[in-house]
Amino acid sequence: MKQSLSNFGLSETHKLQAIIHNTCQRCGAIIQQDWIDDYFRLYCKDCEAFGRIVEGDVLFRYHRPLIKKNHLLKLEFELSNEQIKASQYLLNSVISQHIGYLYAVCGAGKTEILYETIFHFLQKNQVICFSIPRTDVVIELSKRLTKIFPNTVIKPLYNKEKDDSLADIVVSTVHQLIQYYEEFDLLILDEADAFPYKSNDLLTRLVKRALKPDGAFIMMSATYENHELKAIDKKNLPIYQLPARYHQHQLDTFTIIYVDEVMKMNQSITIHNDILQWIISKLNASIQLMLFVPTIAIGTLLEQSLKRHGLNCLNVSSVDHHRAMKINQFRANKTPILITTTLLERGITIKGVHIGIIDASHVVFNRHTLIQIAGRVGRHKASPSGEIVLFTRRMNIEIKAAKKYIQLMNKEAYNRGLINNDL
Ligand SMILES: [Zn+2]
Known part of the structure; x- marks a missing residue:
């Protein structure tokens, strides 16, 4: 059933109190005694972001109409x-x-x-x-x-x-x-x-x-x-x-490059030379790069710095309303570098891309994030591996755990015969 705080005029609507026995009927929260509004009524703090539910409010539930049909499963390619x-x-x-x-x-x-x-x-x-x-x-x-x-x-x-x-x-x-x-x-x-x-x-x-x-x-x-x-x-x-990808190649692991600081805060902020040289070497080999940054601010500084070096790049984050357009541009290989926050740690597939993680020991890059970011390379059968370089000041427990995960998955995949050594 669907549920909402307003009645949509449907005949088969079920009405109920929004808060019953100190429990929010919309989200299931137990209402705490101090969740009280200016009129001394209990309200649900947990689901407040969806419109405040107050003691005495009515919740409506109704069935969504559906039409029976003959469904079809049309596979684009065969499964492994x-x-x-x-x-x-x-x-x-x-x-x-x-x-x-x-x-x-x-x-x-x-x-x-x-x-x-x-x-x-x-x-x-x-x-x-x-x-x-x-x-x-x-x-x-x-x-x-x-x-x-x-x-x-x-x-x-x-x-x-x-x-x-x-x-x-x-x-x-x-x-x-x-x-x-x-x-x-x-x-x-x-x-x-x-x-x-x-x-x-x-x-x-x-x-x-x-x-x-x-x-x-x-x-x-x-x-x-x-x-x-x-x-x-x-x-x-x-x-x-x-533990293995569908194309039977192993997961790529990290290369770690230690840098004392990723940006030099001089009069004009400049990117560390080791990072710059790595980026240039990839561009010379016509490889597209995704550069993951820990914060939007560092993304902006990196973008400015790369542009000062004459490098063409795009920068996206969660607050960027043009991100879909920029991602499409990168996907169409119209620009060689995409700077991104962890926004794009998952769900994006770019053929042949290599990855740089800037300031990889930053707290936002936990083991799950690092594993997901590493998972962006080598997703295509025709381009099954790629470089993942972590530029970091130090090693930490998250980097170690992510590295261990990749090694364990590869080992398990080998043991089960899911990696094809002849490829
Ligand atoms: Zn609630």
């Missing part, structure tokens, strides 16, 4: 043997246990692995949600699924796009799940290790509440924490590990 195995495993898991976990490295082809499961639910005229923390990925994935399921109504949902009418598949940010209560028969949570989902109680609740009580849940991630894996193991829940 390992992808087929993973696909069968997850399908069987959700049918028999209503739950499944996929633990797959970046570039394993996670989305493709789910097509059969999605199709299975569609054929039963059931409703599906594909939920991802990031808006940019929501839009991309929605377009991609539309090609694979041409007869299916698929709608993206994010802060500026709220139309889900007649959608059999909703591709949604996790935040937008606030609109649903026990709506979906299948809910797939992708990139469960990404900000802002990770360790966010509100978002965790929204995912659970959006799923029907007998619905099936799939969680996908490239990196699970040890305690998460232990919990899955302890409960004997089905998890499929895919």
Whole structure:
């Protein structure tokens, strides 16, 4: 069901108090005693960003109309043997246990692995949600699924796009799940290790509440924490590990270059010479570069510095309204360098790209972020590897952990015969 604070004039609307027994009926939060407004009424602080819910408010829930149709699965290319195995495993898991976990490295082809499961639910005229923390990925994935399921109504949902009418598949940010209560028969949570989902109680609740009580849940991630894996193991829940990419080449690991400081703050700010020389060497070899920076401010300084050296580059961040256009320009190889914050740590595939991480020991580059950034290289079969250079003042525990992860995944992939040495 959908839920909102206003009545849409639908006849079959179910009305309920928004706060019952100190519990918010929209997000499930337990209302604390000090969550009191100027009129001494209790309100829900947890979901306030979606419009404040106050004691005495009424919440409306109603069924979304859907039209039965003949769905079609149109694969663009065949899955690898390992992808087929993973696909069968997850399908069987959700049918028999209503739950499944996929633990797959970046570039394993996670989305493709789910097509059969999605199709299975569609054929039963059931409703599906594909939920991802990031808006940019929501839009991309929605377009991609539309090609694979041409007869299916698929709608993206994010802060500026709220139309889900007649959608059999909703591709949604996790935040937008606030609109649903026990709506979906299948809910797939992708990139469960990404900000802002990770360790966010509100978002965790929204995912659970959006799923029907007998619905099936799939969680996908490239990196699970040890305690998460232990919990899955302890409960004997089905998890499929895919340590190799679909093209059977190993994951590239980091090259570390120590620099005392990334920028020299003279009269005109200049980039460290070692970084500059590495960038120039890549450009001379006609290689496109993504340069990850820890902050928007450093991105701006880097852009100015590179331009002073006569280098053509684009700079994107979450506050940049032209980012989609710039990314498309980079994708079309019209510019050789794209400077970005961790905004683009996932969901972007550029053939043949190499990566530089500037100030890699900065606190924003945790192990999950570093693993995702490293996962941007070598995603194409025709260009299966690339350089990932960390420019850093020092080694830290996050860099070590990310490096170890890549080594372990490669080892596991070798042991299972998923890396082809003849390639
Ligand atoms: Zn709430």
